[in-house]
Amino acid sequence: MEARAGYLRQNLTGALAYSSFVPKSLPPDPPVALDTEGMTLLVAAHRQLALLEGLAARIPNMDLFISMYVRKEALLSSQIEGTQATLDDVLDPLADVNANRDVADVVNYIRATEFALHRRTELPLCNRLIREIHGVLMEGVRGQERYPGEFRRTQNWIGGTGSTLKNARYIPPNVEDMHAALSALESYMHEADTLDPLIRAALIHYQFETIHPFLDGNGRVGRLLITLFLMEENLLSAPALYISYFLKQNRIEYYDRMTEVRRTGNYEQWILFFLRALADSAEDAIRTIDRLSALHEKNEAILKQNVSKKQMGTLSKLYSYLEAHPILEVKKTAESIGISYNAAARAVAVLVEKDILKQQKQVGKTRIYSYTAYLEILRGDM
Structure with a gap:
């Protein structure tokens, strides 16, 4: 041979x-x-x-x-x-x-x-x-x-x-x-x-x-x-x-x-x-897709709790963005999804309150937030 x-x-x-x-x-x-x-x-x-x-x-x-x-x-x-x-x-x-x-x-x-x-x-x-x-x-x-x-x-x-x-x-x-x-x-x-x-x-x-x-x-x-x-x-x-x-x-x-x-x-x-x-x-x-799908469904249900119809539109946009960008800051996020800085900041605050987002760090005046549960699944085999 x-x-x-x-x-x-x-x-x-x-x-x-x-x-x-x-x-x-x-x-x-x-x-x-x-x-x-x-x-x-x-x-x-x-x-x-x-x-x-x-x-x-x-x-x-x-x-x-x-x-x-x-x-x-x-x-x-x-x-x-x-x-x-x-x-x-x-x-x-x-x-x-x-x-x-x-x-x-x-x-x-x-x-x-x-x-x-x-x-x-x-x-x-x-x-x-x-x-x-x-x-x-x-x-x-x-x-x-x-x-x-x-x-x-x-x-x-x-x-x-x-x-x-x-x-x-x-x-x-x-x-x-x-x-x-x-x-x-x-x-x-x-x-x-x-x-x-x-x-x-x-x-x-x-x-x-x-x-x-x-x-x-x-x-x-x-x-x-x-x-x-x-x-x-x-x-x-x-x-x-x-x-x-x-x-x-x-x-x-x-x-x-x-x-x-x-x-x-x-x-x-x-x-x-x-x-x-x-x-x-x-x-x-x-396995990873199954876990991410379960997390998606769970958080979509949480998002709908005690939220007005008007606010739901912004939250849905932000949540979709979050699944592609699980670490974010408000200014760039607002520009990416086409909403005002204040609207993005309010939506981020709601996700923090609902324990979906967590503040990760602060660089100068810029606060960085992370979708911790999502990242933990992705890091599971790294």
């Missing part, structure tokens, strides 16, 4: 010599063969994704949940790469003026996801779309000098701080081999294949990470590709899956299993890990 996944190519000579990996095109040869455990995991992953998709279709305010899921996945995916930011940092209503570089990374991932979801209605999954997503991801943040929106033009490598081509843990394909591998991967994403689409999603993610076509941001783009491919295959209609939580919790195994494919050609052990990640992530998303 040594050459099943690829082989090493010698580059340059003498003191500058190094070996880069050349991945074989997908699908694997010999073909993927799952054992009983693999088939059980495949069935479980499909079942959980189908349950999640059914739930997403039934919930009237799913768009509000999705906006939060996009933010959570962006945060978790960025944390895998070492970004030091919290959910509160990302949701801070003053983040646009106070954002540090870590928060900016996450905000750009959110923008890249939203861009990809819109752009995929105009473009299929392709190298052009991948480059455009990367351009949004890297715009104006660290790494922006590293060719945002362009495939790399130099050799890269993976290793600890200060590592070089001589002691790198992994050296992706050289530039010429990279372009050939990307072209083959783009073709594979659109080819008819007898393999189950969840297995194909595992292979595509592995292959993209192995090619490592950018100087920075490969992991985040590669994880976003998982969601986009599942949507392309009509297994998800919305990005309600945050697989990065599982991958972050099992980060060492995540990288080790991809390394094992390159080392031995054993794709199957990677696919089993990936299917577990999908099943667990979908199951977790279902």
